[in-house]
Amino acid sequence: MINLNINNKNYELEVDPDTPLLWVLRDTIQLVGTKYGCGVAQCGACVVHLNGEAVRSCVTKASRAVGQKVVTIEGLSENNDHPLQKAWTELDVPQCGYCQSGQIMSAAVLLRENKNPTDQDIYNAMEGNICRCGTYLRIQNAIKLAAEMQRNESK
Amino acid sequence: MEPSKSIQNRRSFLKSSFLAGGGLMISFSVLPELGIAEKTGTLNLAGEWNEITGYIKITSDNIIKIINPNPEFGQNVMTSLPMIIAEELDVDWQKVVVEMGPHDSIKLGPQFSGGSSSVRMYWKPLREAGAAARQMLMQAAAETWMVPVEELTTKAGMIIHTKSMKSGTYGEFASKAATIPIPKGIKLKDVKAFNIVGKSKKNVEVEKILTGKPLFGMDYAHEGMMIAMIEHPPGFGMKLKSFDASQALKMPGIKEVFTLKLYEDGFEQSGFDTRSFNDLLVVVGKTTWEVMNARKKLVTEWEPAGDIKDIIGGRGGKKEVVVPGELESTTKQLEKLQAYASKPAELLRKDGDPETAFKNAAQIIERTYNAPFLAHNCMEPINFFAHVTDEKALLAGPLQGPGWSEPTLAKLLKLPADKIEIQMTRMGGGFGRRAYGHYLYEAALISKKAKAPIKLIYTREDDMTYGIYRPMYTATYRAALDANKNLIAFAVKGGGIPEHAIHANRFPAGAIDNYLAEGWQIPSNITIGAFRAPRSNFNAAAEQSFLDELAEVMGKDPIDFRLELLKRAKENPVGKNNEYDADRYAGVLKLVKEKSGWGKADNKKYHRGVAAYFCHASYAAHVVDMVLRNGKPYVERVFSAMDCGIVVNPDAATNMVEGAVIDGIGNSFYGKLSHKDGKAEQTNFHSYRIIRHSEVPKKIEVHFVKNEIDPTGLGEPPFPPVFGAVANALYKTTNKRHYNQPFLDPSTQQNTGENRKKTF
Numbered sequence A: 001m002i003n004l005n006i007n008n009k010n011y012e013l014e015v016d017p018d019t020p021l022l023w024v025l026r027d028t029i030q031l032v033g034t035k036y037g038c039g040v041a042q043c044g045a046c047v048v049h050l051n052g053e054a055v056r057s058c059v060t061k062a063s064r065a066v067g068q069k070v071v072t073i074e075g076l077s078e079n080n081d082h083p084l085q086k087a088w089t090e091l092d093v094p095q096c097g098y099c100q101s102g103q104i105m106s107a108a109v110l111l112r113e114n115k116n117p118t119d120q121d122i123y124n125a126m127e128g129n130i131c132r133c134g135t136y137l138r139i140q141n142a143i144k145l146a147a148e149m150q151r152n153e154s155k
Numbered sequence B: 001m002e003p004s005k006s007i008q009n010r011r012s013f014l015k016s017s018f019l020a021g022g023g024l025m026i027s028f029s030v031l032p033e034l035g036i037a038e039k040t041g042t043l044n045l046a047g048e049w050n051e052i053t054g055y056i057k058i059t060s061d062n063i064i065k066i067i068n069p070n071p072e073f074g075q076n077v078m079t080s081l082p083m084i085i086a087e088e089l090d091v092d093w094q095k096v097v098v099e100m101g102p103h104d105s106i107k108l109g110p111q112f113s114g115g116s117s118s119v120r121m122y123w124k125p126l127r128e129a130g131a132a133a134r135q136m137l138m139q140a141a142a143e144t145w146m147v148p149v150e151e152l153t154t155k156a157g158m159i160i161h162t163k164s165m166k167s168g169t170y171g172e173f174a175s176k177a178a179t180i181p182i183p184k185g186i187k188l189k190d191v192k193a194f195n196i197v198g199k200s201k202k203n204v205e206v207e208k209i210l211t212g213k214p215l216f217g218m219d220y221a222h223e224g225m226m227i228a229m230i231e232h233p234p235g236f237g238m239k240l241k242s243f244d245a246s247q248a249l250k251m252p253g254i255k256e257v258f259t260l261k262l263y264e265d266g267f268e269q270s271g272f273d274t275r276s277f278n279d280l281l282v283v284v285g286k287t288t289w290e291v292m293n294a295r296k297k298l299v300t301e302w303e304p305a306g307d308i309k310d311i312i313g314g315r316g317g318k319k320e321v322v323v324p325g326e327l328e329s330t331t332k333q334l335e336k337l338q339a340y341a342s343k344p345a346e347l348l349r350k351d352g353d354p355e356t357a358f359k360n361a362a363q364i365i366e367r368t369y370n371a372p373f374l375a376h377n378c379m380e381p382i383n384f385f386a387h388v389t390d391e392k393a394l395l396a397g398p399l400q401g402p403g404w405s406e407p408t409l410a411k412l413l414k415l416p417a418d419k420i421e422i423q424m425t426r427m428g429g430g431f432g433r434r435a436y437g438h439y440l441y442e443a444a445l446i447s448k449k450a451k452a453p454i455k456l457i458y459t460r461e462d463d464m465t466y467g468i469y470r471p472m473y474t475a476t477y478r479a480a481l482d483a484n485k486n487l488i489a490f491a492v493k494g495g496g497i498p499e500h501a502i503h504a505n506r507f508p509a510g511a512i513d514n515y516l517a518e519g520w521q522i523p524s525n526i527t528i529g530a531f532r533a534p535r536s537n538f539n540a541a542a543e544q545s546f547l548d549e550l551a552e553v554m555g556k557d558p559i560d561f562r563l564e565l566l567k568r569a570k571e572n573p574v575g576k577n578n579e580y581d582a583d584r585y586a587g588v589l590k591l592v593k594e595k596s597g598w599g600k601a602d603n604k605k606y607h608r609g610v611a612a613y614f615c616h617a618s619y620a621a622h623v624v625d626m627v628l629r630n631g632k633p634y635v636e637r638v639f640s641a642m643d644c645g646i647v648v649n650p651d652a653a654t655n656m657v658e659g660a661v662i663d664g665i666g667n668s669f670y671g672k673l674s675h676k677d678g679k680a681e682q683t684n685f686h687s688y689r690i691i692r693h694s695e696v697p698k699k700i701e702v703h704f705v706k707n708e709i710d711p712t713g714l715g716e717p718p719f720p721p722v723f724g725a726v727a728n729a730l731y732k733t734t735n736k737r738h739y740n741q742p743f744l745d746p747s748t749q750q751n752t753g754e755n756r757k758k759t760f
């Protein structure tokens, strides 16, 4: 039995604490926005926030999340109104869409820490996220657009 | 639903049948030659929805729903196909609700995503369906208001009679429209009057994607669903000898472990029934993680499978194919390719007298190009849900061609087709991989045997190492020049494992008096199939590099050289059956020349490569601008020109071309699947290199030729010529021609002398 706080909700779960957080999210509590792409920390499809940091849930044991705050794509914003979600919509980024929640969760940490990311900052933060459809350029432009929206909001 | 008696007409047609609930259904069937079973009958009306055609449902309070018939794998059909209907129906796009249709070839047509065909094949039928529904709604209004239908107009879901100042919504007439016979000779809109098609619309599922809603097969859930995985042999050419599951069965959550045969001996496979392995060792358990762990506890012994006989049916009739049992290795395959390359091959096309021309040539240029197997690596690994009972089957998941899988499924399950329901989820990529329904059959048979609803999941490793790959290809090109450096003959001899890539009737066939194309192939147990224009993406690398080298030897600009050849093909074509339209081909080259500022001094800082290609039914050209960044080739900018006819959803189409460019750079730089003793040497993304964020161009400028040609398709055409343009830019950047893919793999690039033929 472990206790997890996911998207500000407490869960008491009957799972092996060694289970990767990814499968607890997907199989146990049916939060399927977090994706399985490789299972070995290579693709970024499974990125979630653990106490605000981007982690790969496929290699993060559920036990590591006990007593911490987990945020998934489902909890990123109340109404799909995070600047990244708005920018992603504006630039119509997704093709198949499978990688996108991981991309956004990685980008969200970057954007919180860096109000005006350069190309290099974006590469550094996003290099671990694969998009097989090749929407990278739109993702990068959407991150810049979101940063701009965020700067304008805080003015 | 009942099976139909006959197909009345071989072209697309509209049919109507009255429904018990008062709605009217129009359905059509296209491409019956694909063998898609045609069914007629009635359907249950969902609540207050009035079904105006198989694609359109309208409530009395004017909520308009459009059903997307074709599976979505990122090519935007979920948005662009409904846009076509909405255009002719004349509704406010913002108010339209779009829904994915189930598999139903009667109501929804051929339902196949692949071959860049979705918009091409649905263009006319969907316009007709939208126009017919609009006409029927107007007829209903005319009868209600007792005015001539000719006096009615529509505007954004409203029917208007100007003289009497009457107006009403489509919803008000939806149920009455059901009683109206199908209009004949429906007039379609003038292309110039389009106000939805041709205007960029956002992906209708973007919000669901960005908020993590269940959309994909991997996300599919069902009451009581178990997870199943297959433990495959470690390599191609092997099979299970024995296994001990006692430890695996003790693992938490595990329900059972069993073996299963996919196709019984003598089973007649159809074209898309390709499967890597036939004998399946299956683990069924409660959760994905538990099944993954239990697999590690299986004790297995494998043995060489030996030669296998497959029966393949299809249009040409039944044939027996022997799949060789050898445990293949890439190094050995390369040696075989070389040995076969010098043997006589099948003649594919011959114009003039190439032998004499080569004999009389002042100069002969000969180059050989190689490319490895490629894995699809769709972001969403292979998976499918199945719930099979003795009476019926429900299947749901990512699938490109339900109409091709259903007949096989019916045979395997011994169920009539109308007891099989297939739902298509959004796919996390496809690229051809999900045209092969074996995983859906596997899921169905596992569910039947386990007597439970199950979801079959391939891990990334399963997905990568038991694929249906892009074949391994080679081709040798030769050109003969006379003393004045005129091109007098051109020859290509292509081979591959297990098929060659040569399209004998494509450019430059038709442009050269003496032309020869030959092909040969080596059978293999490594399974291959569609891969975003598999043959074209190899050809466009090889042939377009060769033309580039040829232009250089001839002292010509590479674009002008191609345009000269195309002029010849247009004005005085050589031979018959030339597949391409020389004007459209030249059109994309001219457009990319203009937009890229080809030859302009301000582009001097870039090493530029150009290539163009025609495949499926569309034309593409790219100029790739390369630089050395930290000593490594980097594509910084790309200019693309496309001719795919009318562009339905321009921004989404641009996204698709950008993606093809990035996919092309990635695969040409890094894509490689190699084998050792039957085993794939790349098993996950740590060893299979995929292009990443920092390697993507800073700018990709996409231009479409503006014309009024019916759409000719876009998913594949922009992809192949990227390989050629990258190869040509690499030459300018590194001063070295790159003949072997992947271009940035160190092992492929010892391209001097004989070595260039031998390495990957």
Ligand code: FES
Pocket: A035, A036, A037, A038, A039, A040, A041, A042, A043, A044, A045, A046, A047, A056, A057, A058, A059
């Ligand atoms: S699934 Fe976790 S990084 Fe790929």
Ligand code: FES
Pocket: A094, A095, A096, A097, A098, A099, A100, A130, A131, A132, A133, A134, A135, B074, B379, B428, B429
């Ligand atoms: S949108 Fe398909 S993998 Fe990124």
